[in-house]
Amino acid sequence: MGKADFLSPKAIGNRIKSKGLQKLRWYCQMCQKQCRDENGFKCHCMSESHQRQLLLASEDPNKFMDHFSNEFKNEFLELLRRRFGTKRVHNNIIYNEYISDREHIHMNSTKWETLGEFTKWLGREGFCKVDETPKGWYVQYIDRDPETIRRQEEQARKKKQDLDDEERSAKFIEEQVRRGRGDKEVEETPVFTELKRESEEEKVAFNLGASSSVAGPSKSSSALGASALKAAAASSTKRKDTSTDTRGEKKKKSALEEIMEMEEKKKKKESVRLDYWLQPNIVVKVVTKRLGEKYHKKKAVIMEVRDKYGAVVKMIDSGDKLKLDQNHVETVIPAPGKQVLILNGPHRETEALLEGIDEKNFSATLTLTSGHQKGKTVSVAYEDFSKLA
Numbered sequence: 001m002g003k004a005d006f007l008s009p010k011a012i013g014n015r016i017k018s019k020g021l022q023k024l025r026w027y028c029q030m031c032q033k034q035c036r037d038e039n040g041f042k043c044h045c046m047s048e049s050h051q052r053q054l055l056l057a058s059e060d061p062n063k064f065m066d067h068f069s070n071e072f073k074n075e076f077l078e079l080l081r082r083r084f085g086t087k088r089v090h091n092n093i094i095y096n097e098y099i100s101d102r103e104h105i106h107m108n109s110t111k112w113e114t115l116g117e118f119t120k121w122l123g124r125e126g127f128c129k130v131d132e133t134p135k136g137w138y139v140q141y142i143d144r145d146p147e148t149i150r151r152q153e154e155q156a157r158k159k160k161q162d163l164d165d166e167e168r169s170a171k172f173i174e175e176q177v178r179r180g181r182g183d184k185e186v187e188e189t190p191v192f193t194e195l196k197r198e199s200e201e202e203k204v205a206f207n208l209g210a211s212s213s214v215a216g217p218s219k220s221s222s223a224l225g226a227s228a229l230k231a232a233a234a235s236s237t238k239r240k241d242t243s244t245d246t247r248g249e250k251k252k253k254s255a256l257e258e259i260m261e262m263e264e265k266k267k268k269k270e271s272v273r274l275d276y277w278l279q280p281n282i283v284v285k286v287v288t289k290r291l292g293e294k295y296h297k298k299k300a301v302i303m304e305v306r307d308k309y310g311a312v313v314k315m316i317d318s319g320d321k322l323k324l325d326q327n328h329v330e331t332v333i334p335a336p337g338k339q340v341l342i343l344n345g346p347h348r349e350t351e352a353l354l355e356g357i358d359e360k361n362f363s364a365t366l367t368l369t370s371g372h373q374k375g376k377t378v379s380v381a382y383e384d385f386s387k388l389a
Helices: 009-019 038-045 048-059 061-084 091-098 115-125 146-187 218-271
Strands: 088-090 128-133 136-141 283-286 299-306 310-315 321-325 329-331 339-342 350-358 363-368 377-381 385-387
Touching (some): 048 061, 061 091, 061 136, 091 115, 091 136, 283 310, 299 321, 329 385, 350 377
Antiparallel strands (some): 088 136, 128 136, 299 310, 310 321, 339 350, 350 363, 363 377
């Protein structure tokens, strides 16, 4: 019986079957051959090529099994790290994605018989955090990359520094409030005196002026009343004068207050940090590995910013032009004395001169060379400024 034509239904069906995944028990890892049924697998096991591979494996079976086990473990962990990161996920979900690749290392060629045993081994060896639930085993990748650990330590140190600054400012404000309250209590402490009357015929009269006094005999009460009226009239005229003065001051300060409010609004608007920082004519470094080693860790100049988060860059070495996202590049810190551009914070889009670098606080000292605060020295974090092209 001749072979079926290329476009015949049988040939098309055979090609469709060969593309999909077949049963694991009919796969030979040594020969990397997938058989469709039991008869095909039996014929393959009797073939001369399979017998040669068995002879090679029989010389050192542990070597081949360890090799396949190590490959399976590395590819499984790489998929877990790249696809799910440090999220907690069911082990069967990861395995289903892993075996979707037709050329993957099959589990029947490793030292683990089941996926559950492999999951327990990952937990014992410290590669992942594993826990068993009624729904099955869940795994969580433990990222021990030195770069990730260093980044986490930097973030923790920066967060601690921010908390220390906040605590220091809160203590300072509390101390000022305490001092203000103490001075006020000293100034406003009232002095109480006992009110005594020597005889019952005497009457007590109060002066409505600045201070109160006790009158003597009843004859002088009219004089005291007149003086009280005069004092009240004088105080009312003073109040009128002060009210007119305050109104005049308010009228005078209205324009100034408007300017101050505008400045405060402008400062608040500028102080808000934005989630995009790309600016044209600055030098950046490519950090993504997706473009290959040719561009990884190479410097480029931003030619054009697109949609705030993307940019067209020109490589300094090769002159190639690439379109990259802001997550694929990082800022470049030049040597002291070079011009930089502030990319985020209250002094955004301001040119400055790099004076020095503070490695402990991950920041640099800059002197502004443009804007209304020209000549001012500020401290800016590494990620908030970059070298000018």
